[in-house]
Amino acid sequence: MVAGPAARPAARLVLAAGIPTLVAAVIFATSVGAVSIPQTTVAASIFRHVTFQGEGGAGAADTIVWQVRLPRVLLAGMVGGTLALSGATYQSVFRNPLADPYLIGVASGAGLGAAIAIVSPLPLNYYGFGYVALFAFVGALAAVALTYELARSGRTVPTANHVLAGVAVSAAATAATTLVMMLNEAKAFVVFSWLYGDFTTSSWEKLQLASPYVGASWVVLLLCTHRLNALQLGDDEAATLGVRVERLKIVTVVVASLGTAVCVALSGLIGFVGLIVPHACRLLVGPDNRVLFPVTLLFGATFLILADLGARMVLAPQELPVGIITAAAGSPFFLILLRRQRRGLP
């Protein structure tokens, strides 16, 4: 199952294929729904809008595409890309192939922070998005630090310890989140429906609010890829290659946690994206983060767009939380990785 380095398709080819694949996924996901809209109409409508050729030329279809479906599809893409990129970052920094925002407790910590913000008297409208994201960010950082400290033995952090500590921190954060909900029954349903991953309230405003943070996290992480490569040699050898190891770790973990926290604030807890996507991409393009990170970003976006489409369509007209779709795909994947890890395979 391990694709040897010689069997890898040209990494740049995969990277190049990622962009049209993502565009196709966006158009396809936008065309499917209660009202089916031909893909050509979708493409034409998007083209008109992005080239500023006026609004509303095509009436109802245009409204559905531009006001209803496209924001949701793009938000799912943004969250998917960010979670996948954060997962790839944690995997690199902790040298732990099982690190995922969900598995190492970051997402649950962010969830707890966000739940506290939601039930608090702080205003919960679009202007309140800042509070939810801020609390989620603080929760994410606290969880990542706590997990790391719990798992540490001396100067090393064994992979299995790290995941176990993540499970413990996640459980504690989830329990605390439940408590927060119980104590605030009035808002419990808001927290609950959001917690399991929800893109139903997507809008251009949400995208606008989130994109500076998310965009900044992408740029910083993509600029650190070659240094993160060196980290795979171990801290000492990375330091002798000119990497300021502690600074690199702190910057990338904080930035990845910021991205995760914004995603959690936007759409709740969506697990396993950060695990499945980087791993699948690594099998395709190899371990070089300079290629792996952009590929992961593109395919993470594509993956969550399709997962959200599944969430909309499987029980239509009823909607499933998208977190259930990703968990259904991700947990068998995780178990396979765990077994391989035990046998010392990549």
Next chain:
Amino acid sequence: MNTQLSFEGVEVRLGGRAVVSGVTFELGDGEVMALCGPNGAGKSTIARAAAGLLPAAAGAIRLRGSALRSVSPGERARTCAYVAQQPAAPPGFAVRELVALGRLPHLGLFGAESPKDRAAVERAMERAGVFSLGSRPIGELSGGEQQRVSIARALAQEPRLLILDEPTSNLDLRFQASILGLVRRLSRDEGLAALVVIHDLSLAALFCDRLLLLADGGIAGYGPPAEVLTAPLLVRTYGTPLRVLSHPECLSPVVVHSLTGHPHIANQGGEA
């Protein structure tokens, strides 16, 4: 000849305790220095301090004449390469990909490799004798091959100074000879300075120009191997009976256990 590395009365502390102190030596272009001594004498500590991984608590470490602590990490990485005792074999990396990591200090903001970088990687692989392994996963290689790959990664940095921490300790006799032969050749042909931590005194005596013998964090002896490796000094340093013979082909010192004092290590009970 330029001095690449110098220690002047260096003390290194770990957890508040002075692990080595009063260490003074110089290492110039084309020189190979062996760092020897009993377990816990501070060999790896000196290697790590020389690589900039540990600060000097007292004294001065200089890299090409400048205080090591004032040299930027990038500049240091373009001058000095270090291979740890247990070189990493990160899963999923092919040999060529691992060697290419050595180009990091030469890459620009976006980390893209130029044709010059790719040529340097190929040259490093050729010199370390791992060119034919290029696309093999690093995890599949033997210990000796992995060690060579790590040295190739260090050579891809195009350093003037190479620091190797126990490069031969896990290798069989053939790989020991091939790794040390490689270091010797690089110093002779390219003027590379090398600092090599090594346990085996006889092997050290064969390939190094100078030998630094450590005992309890201080210098017990420093100079050409034939001058340092004398029986009385070694017996004192290692606290076990030893004898020094001459290599039958080149008169280089060969250190063996003496049976006088502890005959029980011999299979004949020392009576022969």
